[in-house]
Amino acid sequence: MQNYRDNYKERLSRRLGEAVKETCESAELVNFRETDTGFYCDFAMPPINPAIFAKIAENMDALRSGTDCAHSPGGAFVPDGASEPDGAFEPDGVSEPDGVSACSPACALESFSGVYGEEGGHIARGEGASGREAPESAAESKTKAQDPAAEGDTRPDRVLQRIYAAAFESAGELEKYRLFTEESRKRDHKTLGAQLRLFSHSDEVGQGLTLLHPKGAMLRWLMESFSQAAHILNGYQWVYTPHIGRARLWRTSGHLDFYADSMYSPIAIDGEEYYLKPMNCPFHIEIYNSETRSYRDLPVKYAEFGTVYRYELSGALNGLTRVRGFTQDDAHIFCTPEQVGKECAEALKFCLYILRAFGFEDFTAYISTKPKRKFIGEPEKWDEATEILKNTAAAAGLDYRIDEGGGAFYGPKIDLKLRDSMNREQQCGTIQFDFNLPERFGMSYAGADGARHTPLMVHRALFGSLERFMALLIEHYKGAFPFWLSPVQFGIVPVRPEHAVYGKAVLARLRDMGFRCEMNGGNENMRNKIKAFQLEKVPYILVAGDKEAGNSTVSVRGRNEGDLGEMDMERLAEYLKPMAEMGKAKCILEE
Numbered sequence: 001m002q003n004y005r006d007n008y009k010e011r012l013s014r015r016l017g018e019a020v021k022e023t024c025e026s027a028e029l030v031n032f033r034e035t036d037t038g039f040y041c042d043f044a045m046p047p048i049n050p051a052i053f054a055k056i057a058e059n060m061d062a063l064r065s066g067t068d069c070a071h072s073p074g075g076a077f078v079p080d081g082a083s084e085p086d087g088a089f090e091p092d093g094v095s096e097p098d099g100v101s102a103c104s105p106a107c108a109l110e111s112f113s114g115v116y117g118e119e120g121g122h123i124a125r126g127e128g129a130s131g132r133e134a135p136e137s138a139a140e141s142k143t144k145a146q147d148p149a150a151e152g153d154t155r156p157d158r159v160l161q162r163i164y165a166a167a168f169e170s171a172g173e174l175e176k177y178r179l180f181t182e183e184s185r186k187r188d189h190k191t192l193g194a195q196l197r198l199f200s201h202s203d204e205v206g207q208g209l210t211l212l213h214p215k216g217a218m219l220r221w222l223m224e225s226f227s228q229a230a231h232i233l234n235g236y237q238w239v240y241t242p243h244i245g246r247a248r249l250w251r252t253s254g255h256l257d258f259y260a261d262s263m264y265s266p267i268a269i270d271g272e273e274y275y276l277k278p279m280n281c282p283f284h285i286e287i288y289n290s291e292t293r294s295y296r297d298l299p300v301k302y303a304e305f306g307t308v309y310r311y312e313l314s315g316a317l318n319g320l321t322r323v324r325g326f327t328q329d330d331a332h333i334f335c336t337p338e339q340v341g342k343e344c345a346e347a348l349k350f351c352l353y354i355l356r357a358f359g360f361e362d363f364t365a366y367i368s369t370k371p372k373r374k375f376i377g378e379p380e381k382w383d384e385a386t387e388i389l390k391n392t393a394a395a396a397g398l399d400y401r402i403d404e405g406g407g408a409f410y411g412p413k414i415d416l417k418l419r420d421s422m423n424r425e426q427q428c429g430t431i432q433f434d435f436n437l438p439e440r441f442g443m444s445y446a447g448a449d450g451a452r453h454t455p456l457m458v459h460r461a462l463f464g465s466l467e468r469f470m471a472l473l474i475e476h477y478k479g480a481f482p483f484w485l486s487p488v489q490f491g492i493v494p495v496r497p498e499h500a501v502y503g504k505a506v507l508a509r510l511r512d513m514g515f516r517c518e519m520n521g522g523n524e525n526m527r528n529k530i531k532a533f534q535l536e537k538v539p540y541i542l543v544a545g546d547k548e549a550g551n552s553t554v555s556v557r558g559r560n561e562g563d564l565g566e567m568d569m570e571r572l573a574e575y576l577k578p579m580a581e582m583g584k585a586k587c588i589l590e591e
């Protein structure tokens with residue numbers, strides 16, 4: 001009984017195997033993997049559906065009460081055989097663990113997905129799934145998972161079926177995890193996005209293509225405005241580039257050789273093929289190459305909100321976090337070897353400045369180094385670049401971890417991850433060396449020695465994707481954005497319809513001062529109008545009635561502060577100045 005903790009996940013997975021077999025005798029467990037919060041198992045079996053999944057969960061439950069009560073030595077997962085909540089999860093989430101032994105390992109089935117082996121295969125999240133995001137892209141899963149057909153199993157009805165389970169050392173921990181996932185669900189950006197009318201997806205438009213509604217578009221505009229102003233104030237040059245480019249360009253860049261699976265089919269124009277861009281880099285390189293460069297022109301730093309299109313398996317699409325068209329806050333730095341240390345340090349400092357401005361404080365850097373086998377460029381260059389990235393992270397005061405051999409074939413990189421309000425680590429910024437593209441595109445500059453040299457190239461994104469970062473912001477703030485980032489900052493409520501005239505004057509005055517306001521001058525009850533703005537998480541609600549009109553004031557109610565009493569517009573603006581100024585970008589290079 002001593003070491004059941006050591007491999008409790010594996011033991012629980014065997015029970016899952018039994019439960020699956022009871023439902024489908026021919027099922028075979030082909031893969032087991034531990035995750036941070038439990039494990040998943042892949043079974044070669046006919047496809048399952050929510051009803052079968054529910055049955056498996058039921059079987060798990062039955063197995064627990066059947067075998068564990070027998071106190072069979074070594075066979076039981078629960079030493080005391082009490083009402084361990086393992087298998088307690090039911091797709092409708094009804095049953096609750098109670099009266100459980102604190103030291104029993106506990107598990108609950110979470111979701112299932114199919115990893116189909118056939119041509120055009122995809123991962124489909126089960127409808128009974130808990131809404132947990134797929135941990136890896138479908139393409140990755142497909143290649144990693146063993147395909148029954150590839151294993152010599154040619155029975156046509158068999159596919160790879162993955163089942164996820166949460167598993168913890170005690171029922172208490174499982175319960176904590178359950179509360180955490182419940183809170184995550186409440187914060188889910190898809191739910192809040194619909195509730196706050198920020199965005200939607202339409203079958204008519206196509207899967208994974210996002211429609212930003214007025215409030216979502218305002219949020220995006222605020223993100224972009226801040227970021228663009230900050231880039232320009234900090235030495236980047238803004239550029240715009242097209243959404244498509246000739247096949248020749250993508251051949252030169254190597255995308256058609258290495259990245260074709262993620263690219264959409266070509267568009268024929270004048271007998272030539274064009275591709276939707278999966279990345280912005282070649283366009284920025286062409287702007288660089290449009291002029292003869294000297295070392296005196298460097299560094300050159302081009303930034304753009306570049307919308308790219310990448311093929312994602314339909315089953316892997318998820319809200320704003322996995323889409324087929326998204327916009328990167330992309331920049332490329334072209335510089336001399338002497339400049340690259342300073343440039344990386346400034347890029348990271350700038351990245352942290354931007355992310356802190358959006359309310360994030362806790363970061364970890366991951367440095368990926370030279371792959372063991374396939375890489376391009378001299379090993380010494382890799383070592384130097386990796387050293388630079390390490391120094392950069394250390395100088396920024398960041399904790400960093402090394403992913404040995406984890407770099408792309410073309411250069412080492414720093415990935416920045418932040419912790420959100422749910423204590424989840426989220427990937428955002430990247431600073432990535434590229435020893436490949438400058439050579440491929442024949443980039444050069446005249447050095448101080450008069451000879452031509454190849455510039456160093458660094459790719460850099462801070463939000464990563466604006467869509468993904470928007471999802472992160474929605475979940476981090478639970479939809480209650482800071483004042484400067486709120487699509488609507490003031491909700492104006494006239495007490496009665498006749499106060500709408502004064503309400504309009506307030507609205508015009510505040511808009512004139514640069515604030516975003518909406519008024520609800522309808523006939524309904526004042527309380528309902530206030531409630532509607534509260535549901536939209538508007539930070540300040542301004543009530544305007546006889547008294548306020550007489551005093552040229554409004555009665556202010558803050559989302560966080562509660563009742564703030566009467567204020568005139570000037571005092572209100574003064575009170576909110578510090579919060580409004582958080583949205584004002586500045587130059588940080590000399591700080």
Ligand SMILES: [Zn+2]
Binds near residue numbers: 281
């Ligand atoms: Zn790039």
